[in-house]
Structure formats: C-alpha cells, structure tokens
Amino acid sequence: MGQAFQQYLKDHRNQHLEQLKEFLKIPSISSLSEHKADVKKAAEWLQHELSLVGMENVQIFETDGHPIVYADWLHADEKPTVLIYGHYDVQPVDPIDLWETPPFEPSIRDEKIFARGASDDKGQVFMHIKAVEALFQTMGRLPVNIKLIIEGEEEIGSPHLPGFVEEYRNLLKADFLVISDTGIIEKGKPSICYGLRGLCGLQIDVKGAKTDLHSGQFGGAVQNAAHALVELLASFHDQDGKVTVEGFYDKVLPLTEEEKKAFLALNTDEEQIREELGVPELFGEKGFNFNERTWVRPTLEINGMASGFQGEGIKTVLPSEAMAKITCRLVPDQDPEEIYNLLVKHIEKHKPKGVTVSVTPFDQGAPFLTPFDHPAIQAAGRAYEKVYGVPTAFTRSGGSIPIVADFDRILGLPVVLMGFGLPNENFHAPNEHFHLENFDKGMETICHYWLDISTLSLR
Amino acid sequence: MGQAFQQYLKDHRNQHLEQLKEFLKIPSISSLSEHKADVKKAAEWLQHELSLVGMENVQIFETDGHPIVYADWLHADEKPTVLIYGHYDVQPVDPIDLWETPPFEPSIRDEKIFARGASDDKGQVFMHIKAVEALFQTMGRLPVNIKLIIEGEEEIGSPHLPGFVEEYRNLLKADFLVISDTGIIEKGKPSICYGLRGLCGLQIDVKGAKTDLHSGQFGGAVQNAAHALVELLASFHDQDGKVTVEGFYDKVLPLTEEEKKAFLALNTDEEQIREELGVPELFGEKGFNFNERTWVRPTLEINGMASGFQGEGIKTVLPSEAMAKITCRLVPDQDPEEIYNLLVKHIEKHKPKGVTVSVTPFDQGAPFLTPFDHPAIQAAGRAYEKVYGVPTAFTRSGGSIPIVADFDRILGLPVVLMGFGLPNENFHAPNEHFHLENFDKGMETICHYWLDISTLSLR
Incomplete structure (x- = not known):
C-alpha cells in the first residue's frame, strides 16, 4: 500500500516543485503593511489548492489582521482526527543584497530550493497538502480525519490565533495536533521534539x-x-x-x-559544544548533563x-x-x-x-510536554524511521514556541512537532532554503504517519 | 596691629573689587585652545599685580601647556615659610544662555560678585595677593616668608604641575602648603578640611x-x-x-x-541628609556615623x-x-x-x-591627612574664629583633590586647605559667584593667619 503513494509522489515531483515555486513566489510578508494584499493572495492560493486536492469545508476566516485558512476531511469515521497547524506568512527579506537569488524567485541549486519561506513554513505546509493529494489519488480517501489550520501571522507573534482557536474550539476538536514548523536535528537524522520550556x-x-x-x-x-x-x-x-x-x-x-535513555542515545558531544561556545568549561546544576540542563x-x-x-x-x-x-x-x-x-x-x-x-x-508562557510514550509521538517516530532508515531521535527543546502553549492551553491537545527543516537552512535570514531530500522524505513520512495513526485508538 | 590691615582693606575695598573685576574679565578657559592667549594674559596680569604689591622673584614658568606663575618674599628670616597654591584658569561657560549676566562681565548683586572664576579660583587667589598688599602697606613687611605658585591648568587636571613641582622642589621648599581652592561648610561657619580620601x-x-x-x-x-x-x-x-x-x-x-569630638561638634543632621537624598534610610558600616562613614x-x-x-x-x-x-x-x-x-x-x-x-x-590617588593637631591647622582655626566670631569647624572630606596628593607625594608638606567659597556658589556651572562677606573676611583671616604663624616654630 505504501508503494502507491511513494510512486505517485515520485511521478509528480516536478509538478509539485513547480506548484511549490508558485506558492513561494507570493511575497506574503506579514509584518509589512504594503504586503497585505500578498498575504491575502497566499491565503487564496491555499484555499484554491486545498479544494483541488480534495479537502472540504475550505474557508478563509478573516481576522483583524491577516486571514486564517481552514479545511477538513472528516470521512474516516471512528479513526483518529488530526489537527495540522502551519503558517503561510513569511519574514521580511532584508538585507536583500545578501541573497544570491531573489527571495521571491524560487531557485533550485544542489538539491535545495532557495526562497523566503522555503522551509519556514510554506514548504512544510505544502508537503501536508501534497501528502493529502497523494493519499487521495492512490487510496481514494484519507486514512484518518484531517483538519488543517494555516495562519498568516506567525511571524508577527500570532496575535489573532489564540482568539480564533478559542472561538472555534469545536471546529478544531481533534485527537492531537501536528505542527510542522520546526526541523530535525541533522541531515539524515530524524527527530521528534516532544517538550518545550x-x-x-x-x-x-x-x-x-x-x-x-x-x-x-x-x-x-x-x-x-x-x-x-x-x-x-x-x-x-x-x-x-x-x-x-x-x-x-x-x-x-x-x-x-x-527519556533518560532516549537522551543518552543522542550521544551529545559536550566537549564539542564547549569548544563551539568558546567557554573554559560548561556550567550548570550538578547531577545533570547538557541536554537535561537545557531541556x-x-x-x-x-x-x-x-x-x-x-x-x-x-x-x-x-x-x-x-x-x-x-x-x-x-x-x-x-x-x-x-x-x-x-x-x-x-x-x-x-x-x-x-x-x-x-x-x-x-x-509568561507555559511549558509544554506531550508524554514521551504517547502513541502519537511513538507513531511519528516509527514513520520517520520507516522513511529515513535510521532510528528516530527523541528530544526536547529549551526554548518556547508560544503557539504551542496557546493550543495546549485552549484545546488541551497532545502536540506532535513533526518538522522537516534543518538547523542551517537560514530561516529568518538571507538565502533561506529547504533540502529537497527532506521535501521528498517528509511527504512520505507524513503519509506513513497517517496510515500508522489509522491503526491506533487514541480516544 | 590687626586694626591697621583691617582698616586698609576697608579703605581700599572698592579699588580691590575693581581690580578683581579686571582679573575676572579675562576669559582664561584652559580647556579651550581658542582661549590660549587669554590664559597667558591672566598669567601676565598676575605677574604684574604680584610685582606691584611687593612680591619678589616674580616669574612665569612656561610648560608644554599653560604657564605657572611663581613669586616669593623671603625676608622674614627664621620665621616659617608658607607655600600658597591657587589657579588662575577657569571652567568653560556653557550653557551660556543660563547666565543672568555674561560670565566675563563681572557684576555685583546682593553682595555677591558674579563671574566665571569668582570663587573658583581667581577670587581666592586675588585675596592672597591683597592680603600681602595690606600687610606690606601697614607693616612694611610680611610676618612670614611666602611663596606663591599659581597654575593655569587646574581645570584640566593639572597635567604639568607634578613635573614642575618635581623639577623645582628646592624652589618650593616650605614648612607647609596652603591651598585656597575650596570653601567653608556654610555661610558664617568657617571650617577647615584637614583630610581627604x-x-x-x-x-x-x-x-x-x-x-x-x-x-x-x-x-x-x-x-x-x-x-x-x-x-x-x-x-x-x-x-x-x-x-x-x-x-x-x-x-x-x-x-x-x-577628631571624634570635633566631628560631633558639627551636629550633622543625618535625618535631614536622609530626607534630602530621598532614601528610605541611610546605609553603611555599623558603628560609624555619617561623617565617619564618608570621611x-x-x-x-x-x-x-x-x-x-x-x-x-x-x-x-x-x-x-x-x-x-x-x-x-x-x-x-x-x-x-x-x-x-x-x-x-x-x-x-x-x-x-x-x-x-x-x-x-x-x-589611583593617595589619601591625605594633615594631623588634626598640627600647629598650622590649629592656627588656621584660630584665624577664622578671630574674624568670623564663631568656633571653626574641623572636617575631612570624602572626595579627593589630586593636586593635594601630588604635593604631598613630591614635597611631603603638611597641607592646610583654607578655602572661602560656599557650597552653593555654582562653581563649574552658570552664574558662578562669590559672597563678598567671605571676600572681606577671608582677606582678614589670611592676614591673621600669617601673624599667628609668625609666632610658631614649625621646624
């Protein structure tokens, strides 16, 4: 069954990349008022695309700022329901003269696609849409119920998202939330972050x-x-x-x-960290290693x-x-x-x-944790492993992602941070890019994930 | 004997004030290169004036900066020799528009003379010259040997003074040093500061x-x-x-x-200090009062x-x-x-x-102390008391005066800080002024001081 969507994604790779380029061409910079129309255009592009691939109930919700795009497909009966979050707005592009190719003229070099938003977060949003398309085209249906919410204000701190989530908490009801706006720890090494400070x-x-x-x-x-x-x-x-x-x-x-075992399996090289930071010694609470101290x-x-x-x-x-x-x-x-x-x-x-x-x-922001042994976390690990061929690393992060805390607070859902970016892809900086290896493998991973989830009972 | 110089000073008050105005009119701002000629002019004014009143060996010593004026009168035989220090340069006058009358057009209002340098330090230098004049005119001689050194770079940190003192240490030999560049603690209350931090x-x-x-x-x-x-x-x-x-x-x-007794006699009102500073409580080392803590x-x-x-x-x-x-x-x-x-x-x-x-x-700067019971200190106290009619207060200061430390280090002399300014006379600020009460009483105090010193054996 896996082969079918794999073959489909392979066969349509060029077409998908051309579509992604179209999406990346729209300069949907949420922080600059002169791009307000572009932000709207990106929302409409999504609306059109989501309808085309087979999503239903596709809507643009206006806010006092930029719109929120919603779509769902809820015909998988008693199967789990997944809420997917992403954002279609992007960061400004200054300093523009440091870009090797213009930020809104997507360009593929060395198996990377260069454009503002390539990895943060249009590329990752697009992958979810194409995973849906591949499953529809090869199975005629989706293995799970899917709800998509794609906002246009993430890069300005999501001012209207919490209010929207609050107002539409029934519409957004789900068994868990998948956020694809982060990355894996390094090339070829998939990872899941299941906790934030x-x-x-x-x-x-x-x-x-x-x-x-x-x-x-x-x-x-x-x-x-x-x-x-x-x-x-x-x-x-x-x-x-x-x-x-x-x-x-x-x-x-x-x-x-x-968890301790999972962290030790990362083989974090503290001496290398110390050297990179240029400090005479690392320093922190006694009895804890670097990952524990920061996570x-x-x-x-x-x-x-x-x-x-x-x-x-x-x-x-x-x-x-x-x-x-x-x-x-x-x-x-x-x-x-x-x-x-x-x-x-x-x-x-x-x-x-x-x-x-x-x-x-x-x-203030609440810390967040989806239990390490939560089935949606473990299934995500399996999906990555199936595609990347190596065990998935499990991590937490010392930072915060405000929207995660907001979703957690309002909807009380387990959250899976399933990202496909790499740490050095210049998000928020000139020459942002996205590795096509993770574009290809990511869509496959998503399809495997939904198939795995469809076998679970999450309620 | 005292009456004679008192009468002389009284009789020549108007003439002296006119002469002081001449001195104050010279804009001898040492920090501004465009006033270099004015600084020199002030030195020459002093040279001329010192010769006129009867001082001998009047010289202008050139330095790599502004000149140093020297004069002496050494015919009091085995009587003590006093070295007097002052400066003839002044601070800049900005902000000029805050001056009620122009800084270099001396003006007398409410028994105060307003001009840049009136109290810091031209006025006080001038008083020493007129005290000498009064003694010469009424006694035909001075009761002690006097050496005067008046520099032109005090307001820029006296860069060439230490070198000069070093070079001319024999010329400057004396029994003690009097510096008149400070003040008394309050109107009508003479005081001597005998220690600095x-x-x-x-x-x-x-x-x-x-x-x-x-x-x-x-x-x-x-x-x-x-x-x-x-x-x-x-x-x-x-x-x-x-x-x-x-x-x-x-x-x-x-x-x-x-010393403890002398400090307690000041009746320092710590509650008033606390209130003026606007702090909830004063704070410092246990077992010490405000004066002790700061001095x-x-x-x-x-x-x-x-x-x-x-x-x-x-x-x-x-x-x-x-x-x-x-x-x-x-x-x-x-x-x-x-x-x-x-x-x-x-x-x-x-x-x-x-x-x-x-x-x-x-x-770095060394602390300085002339022993409280040093005869030159005690004599200064008696001179003030004779003129002001109230006991002289003895204080130390928590601050530093770099030239004092320099003189102390090079010449190893006891130092008497005999000042006549008042704390609120706006030195270094617009509307600098000098109270004529202290101008009059100060010259008398200086004359009494030399007479008292002439009765002591300091060697």
Missing part, C-alpha cells in the same frame, strides 16, 4: 537616592543601587547555578528512565542589567538606579504565574536595605 | 561564551556572564556594607578622640555596570559579557597600589566558574 519574565528596578551621587561625598553612607541590585541578584543562585528561590523546583517533573531543568537567567556609568574610563559616581531583566525558562509542571509569585516573594524577602525595589512582570 | 579604581570584565546565546537553547548549561559578575561583585561586601576584601582595613588609621572609612563602590540587553521589554538572551567599574575611596594610611593588589587577589580567589575575568586598573 515555558517562560516567566520580569524586570527589577532598584532606586536609591534621588539622583546619582558623588562617590567621595556620599560613598559609604548611602546604599549604592548597584550594590543593592547585585546583592539581590546574587541571592537567586547558589554557587553551582542552582536556583535558590523557595519552592522553585517543587513542581518540576523528573525524567522517566525511558528538563528550569532556569533563572539575567538577560540584561545596567547601572551608573558605562562609558570609557572612570566616573566616580554612586549610582541611584539599577535595573535587571530576568527570565525563567520553565519546565513541566511549573506554572508561570505561580513562579512569578515565588520570585516576587523572594525579592521581598531579600530586599536590600536603603533602597526601594519594584518589579514589573513580562511575558 | 584617596582613590583606587578598576574595571572588571567577565567573558563567557563567544557570543550572546539564546537563553532557551543554552540556559542552564553555560555560565551567564551577568551571573558570574554578580556573584563576584556580591563577594565584595557583607550585608552591612562592610568591605570583605582580605586586608582591606588593615592600614586604616582610627580616629583620635579629639574616615574606606569604601568600595560600583560606579557602573552593564551586561546583555538593556532596551525596553524583554530579550531572552544569555549575555556573554558583563562589565563593572569600581572605585575605592581610601583613607590614611591605605596605599592605592597595595589596595589594588588586594582587590586583584580577591577577584582571583572569587573568580566564578565557566568564565574568564580580566581586570584593568584606573586612576
């Missing part, structure tokens, strides 16, 4: 005297705002980098033995700080103000609001003498 | 990874340069603000009982620090660099070089893991 940010402002003071005249008798801030900031960690905020680690889920342990990082005189040379000033920006990376099951409150409590407890301290909250 | 500065640069990193991707596994700096900076003080650098306080001279205790102050993102909002960056500028205010008998070495040793000992730390030395 969350975020909790704040700014601390310390205020001492009304104005900066002469360090001779007042030094020694007035609290220096920089000293106060330093004392406060130093209280957040112990000497091994462990966060000392009371209760900070209380809700942190420990790794399962299976499954929460952090509290100073992102920036400032006080007093920063110019060249010396200025004997006693600074009256000092500022630090802090973000915590959170892991399941930490709650951003709860962590924020713990931080505020810590700051109050450690408030230095002789100054006032104020705290301003910044962005 | 020194200085030792450095910059600490912390370097982590090659570049700033994504706090999601690497946070938790790489030392954050800001964390490392904070940890290091926090190690410099205990929670009460005491410096924890080993050996830091070893050479600090304790206050004598007489006789050394400090280690962060003057500025910077790391990572300082703009608005949030940027989830893991900074690779962090910088802090630090100066210590030193007290007798701390040695700047020795303290610098203790700081470097401390930094090496507390160097955080996972980063490199480098240290750059900045300016």
Whole structure:
C-alpha cells in the first residue's frame, strides 16, 4: 500500500516543485503593511489548492489582521482526527543584497530550493497538502480525519490565533495536533521534539537616592543601587547555578528512565559544544548533563542589567538606579504565574536595605510536554524511521514556541512537532532554503504517519 | 596691629573689587585652545599685580601647556615659610544662555560678585595677593616668608604641575602648603578640611561564551556572564556594607578622640541628609556615623555596570559579557597600589566558574591627612574664629583633590586647605559667584593667619 503513494509522489515531483515555486513566489510578508494584499493572495492560493486536492469545508476566516485558512476531511469515521497547524506568512527579506537569488524567485541549486519561506513554513505546509493529494489519488480517501489550520501571522507573534482557536474550539476538536514548523536535528537524522520550556519574565528596578551621587561625598553612607541590585541578584543562585528561590523546583517533573535513555542515545558531544561556545568549561546544576540542563531543568537567567556609568574610563559616581531583566525558562509542571509569585516573594524577602525595589512582570508562557510514550509521538517516530532508515531521535527543546502553549492551553491537545527543516537552512535570514531530500522524505513520512495513526485508538 | 590691615582693606575695598573685576574679565578657559592667549594674559596680569604689591622673584614658568606663575618674599628670616597654591584658569561657560549676566562681565548683586572664576579660583587667589598688599602697606613687611605658585591648568587636571613641582622642589621648599581652592561648610561657619580620601579604581570584565546565546537553547548549561559578575561583585561586601576584601582595613588609621569630638561638634543632621537624598534610610558600616562613614572609612563602590540587553521589554538572551567599574575611596594610611593588589587577589580567589575575568586598573590617588593637631591647622582655626566670631569647624572630606596628593607625594608638606567659597556658589556651572562677606573676611583671616604663624616654630 505504501508503494502507491511513494510512486505517485515520485511521478509528480516536478509538478509539485513547480506548484511549490508558485506558492513561494507570493511575497506574503506579514509584518509589512504594503504586503497585505500578498498575504491575502497566499491565503487564496491555499484555499484554491486545498479544494483541488480534495479537502472540504475550505474557508478563509478573516481576522483583524491577516486571514486564517481552514479545511477538513472528516470521512474516516471512528479513526483518529488530526489537527495540522502551519503558517503561510513569511519574514521580511532584508538585507536583500545578501541573497544570491531573489527571495521571491524560487531557485533550485544542489538539491535545495532557495526562497523566503522555503522551509519556514510554506514548504512544510505544502508537503501536508501534497501528502493529502497523494493519499487521495492512490487510496481514494484519507486514512484518518484531517483538519488543517494555516495562519498568516506567525511571524508577527500570532496575535489573532489564540482568539480564533478559542472561538472555534469545536471546529478544531481533534485527537492531537501536528505542527510542522520546526526541523530535525541533522541531515539524515530524524527527530521528534516532544517538550518545550515555558517562560516567566520580569524586570527589577532598584532606586536609591534621588539622583546619582558623588562617590567621595556620599560613598559609604548611602546604599549604592548597584550594590543593592547585585546583592539581590546574587541571592537567586547558589554557587553551582542552582536556583535558590523557595519552592522553585517543587513542581518540576523528573525524567522517566525511558527519556533518560532516549537522551543518552543522542550521544551529545559536550566537549564539542564547549569548544563551539568558546567557554573554559560548561556550567550548570550538578547531577545533570547538557541536554537535561537545557531541556528538563528550569532556569533563572539575567538577560540584561545596567547601572551608573558605562562609558570609557572612570566616573566616580554612586549610582541611584539599577535595573535587571530576568527570565525563567520553565519546565513541566511549573506554572508561570505561580513562579512569578515565588520570585516576587523572594525579592521581598531579600530586599536590600536603603533602597526601594519594584518589579514589573513580562511575558509568561507555559511549558509544554506531550508524554514521551504517547502513541502519537511513538507513531511519528516509527514513520520517520520507516522513511529515513535510521532510528528516530527523541528530544526536547529549551526554548518556547508560544503557539504551542496557546493550543495546549485552549484545546488541551497532545502536540506532535513533526518538522522537516534543518538547523542551517537560514530561516529568518538571507538565502533561506529547504533540502529537497527532506521535501521528498517528509511527504512520505507524513503519509506513513497517517496510515500508522489509522491503526491506533487514541480516544 | 590687626586694626591697621583691617582698616586698609576697608579703605581700599572698592579699588580691590575693581581690580578683581579686571582679573575676572579675562576669559582664561584652559580647556579651550581658542582661549590660549587669554590664559597667558591672566598669567601676565598676575605677574604684574604680584610685582606691584611687593612680591619678589616674580616669574612665569612656561610648560608644554599653560604657564605657572611663581613669586616669593623671603625676608622674614627664621620665621616659617608658607607655600600658597591657587589657579588662575577657569571652567568653560556653557550653557551660556543660563547666565543672568555674561560670565566675563563681572557684576555685583546682593553682595555677591558674579563671574566665571569668582570663587573658583581667581577670587581666592586675588585675596592672597591683597592680603600681602595690606600687610606690606601697614607693616612694611610680611610676618612670614611666602611663596606663591599659581597654575593655569587646574581645570584640566593639572597635567604639568607634578613635573614642575618635581623639577623645582628646592624652589618650593616650605614648612607647609596652603591651598585656597575650596570653601567653608556654610555661610558664617568657617571650617577647615584637614583630610581627604584617596582613590583606587578598576574595571572588571567577565567573558563567557563567544557570543550572546539564546537563553532557551543554552540556559542552564553555560555560565551567564551577568551571573558570574554578580556573584563576584556580591563577594565584595557583607550585608552591612562592610568591605570583605582580605586586608582591606588593615592600614586604616582610627580616629583620635579629639577628631571624634570635633566631628560631633558639627551636629550633622543625618535625618535631614536622609530626607534630602530621598532614601528610605541611610546605609553603611555599623558603628560609624555619617561623617565617619564618608570621611574616615574606606569604601568600595560600583560606579557602573552593564551586561546583555538593556532596551525596553524583554530579550531572552544569555549575555556573554558583563562589565563593572569600581572605585575605592581610601583613607590614611591605605596605599592605592597595595589596595589594588588586594582587590586583584580577591577577584582571583572569587573568580566564578565557566568564565574568564580580566581586570584593568584606573586612576589611583593617595589619601591625605594633615594631623588634626598640627600647629598650622590649629592656627588656621584660630584665624577664622578671630574674624568670623564663631568656633571653626574641623572636617575631612570624602572626595579627593589630586593636586593635594601630588604635593604631598613630591614635597611631603603638611597641607592646610583654607578655602572661602560656599557650597552653593555654582562653581563649574552658570552664574558662578562669590559672597563678598567671605571676600572681606577671608582677606582678614589670611592676614591673621600669617601673624599667628609668625609666632610658631614649625621646624
């Protein structure tokens, strides 16, 4: 049965690449108002294409910004229902003179297609559509129920997506969500990221005297705002980098033995990482390796700080103000609001003498985890392996993807991040490209995945 | 005997003020090359004036910058020899539009003379010349031997003074040095500052990874340069603000009982200081009051620090660099070089893991102290009291005056800071002025001082 869609994809490869080029030619830059019509044109191109391949209920939902494209096919009866997310908007193209070929004139060189959006994310959206086409053309139907939601504002922070998802939560009901907007760890090595860290940010402002003071005249008798801030900031960690905020680690889920094994199987070369970063040694919480420290342990990082005189040379000033920006990376099951409150409590407890301290909250985002042993995760691993011929790596990521947290929060669905990009494909930069190897293998992987999913009971 | 010079000064007040105005009219701004000729003109004005009043050996010493004016009168035989220092150059006048009357058109209003240089320092230099004149005119001689050195580069950091003093150390030999370039603590309240703090500065640069990193991707596994700096900076003080650098306080001279009493007699209102500074509480080393903390205790102050993102909002960056500028205010008998070495040793000992730390030395200046009970200090106190009719306050200052340290280092002389300015006379700012009350009383004080000194044996 697999052979049929494989053959179909092979036979139609040139035609598909020409269609992809058409899609990539539309300069759907969501951040630039002069491209508003182009963004709309890309939505309409999708609408037309989705109808052509056999999707139903194809709709363009207008928002206060750029539209959201929806389509479904729900005739697989009691089979699982998959919600697929992608985006059709792209990043700006500056600096334009660094592009070897124009960003909106797609060009294939060395088995890579070069264009803005080639990997992020038009290429990957297009693959889902062509996987659907291949299955329809070779099976006459889809093995699972599929819902597609493709937005046009991802590159500007998806301002209207959460509202839309909230409003249409019934329409978007599914057994799990597949997001194809990421990548695999390296060429020929498929991987699934099943967990992300969350975020909790704040700014601390310390205020001492009304104005900066002469360090001779007042030094020694007035609290220096920089000293106060330093004392406060130093209280957040112990000497091994462990966060000392009371209760900070209380809700942190420990790794399962299976996860530990999966991470060790990655054979991460820490010495190579150290060398690439150019640091004398890696540094972090004792008892955890690099992957654990960045993926499954929460952090509290100073992102920036400032006080007093920063110019060249010396200025004997006693600074009256000092500022630090802090973000915590959170892991399941930490709650951003709860962590924020713990931080505020810590700051109050450690408030230095002789100054006032104020705290301003910044962005928050929940951490995300689809259980490693979730059938949709394991099936995705099998689908990759079938096509790439090597075991699928399982990873988490230390970063955040805000829309994942939004979907998780609103729909409460397990999420599978099934991406096909490669780390060096210049997304957001000049000469963005997409490896055709992953274009071809990716469509096959998707088809295998739906067939595998159709054998599972997910409800 | 006193009456004679008093009467003389009274009788010639208008003439003296007109002469002072002439001196103030010369725009001798040392920092601006277009005023080079004016600076020279001021030196020549002094040369002429010094000869007129009866000083001898009047010379203009050229330097690679602006000239130094010298004069002496050495016929008081075995009486003490006083070296008097002042400067005839002035600060720039920007912002010019904030001056109520033009800076180089001296104007008397409300018994104050307004002009650039009125109090800093032409007015005070002029007073010494007129005190000499009054004594010559009424006594036919001076009660002590006097040497005058008046430089033209004080406002640009006296680059050529130390070399000159070094070269002419024999010419400048004296029993003590009087510097009239400071002030008294408040109107009607004469004071003598007999000690200054020194200085030792450095910059600490912390370097982590090659570049700033994504706090999601690497946070938790790489030392954050800001964390490392904070940890290091926090190690410099205990929670009460005491410096924890080993050996830091070893050479600090304790206050004598007489000094303690003199400071308490100032009746410093700490609550008023707190309120003026706008801080919730004053803060410093336990067991010391405000004056002690700022005058006789050394400090280690962060003057500025910077790391990572300082703009608005949030940027989830893991900074690779962090910088802090630090100066210590030193007290007798701390040695700047020795303290610098203790700081470097401390930094090496507390160097955080996972980063490199480098240290750059900045300016150093020795602390200065003329013993409180030195006869020249006590005589100055008596001279002020005789004229102002109230006891003279004895203070130290938390700041530094680099030339004092230079004179001290090269000539090894006791220094008396006999100033007549008031704290609010806008030196270095628009509408600089000088209270004529202190102009009149100051000249009398100087005459009394020389008479008193002539009764002492200082060798």
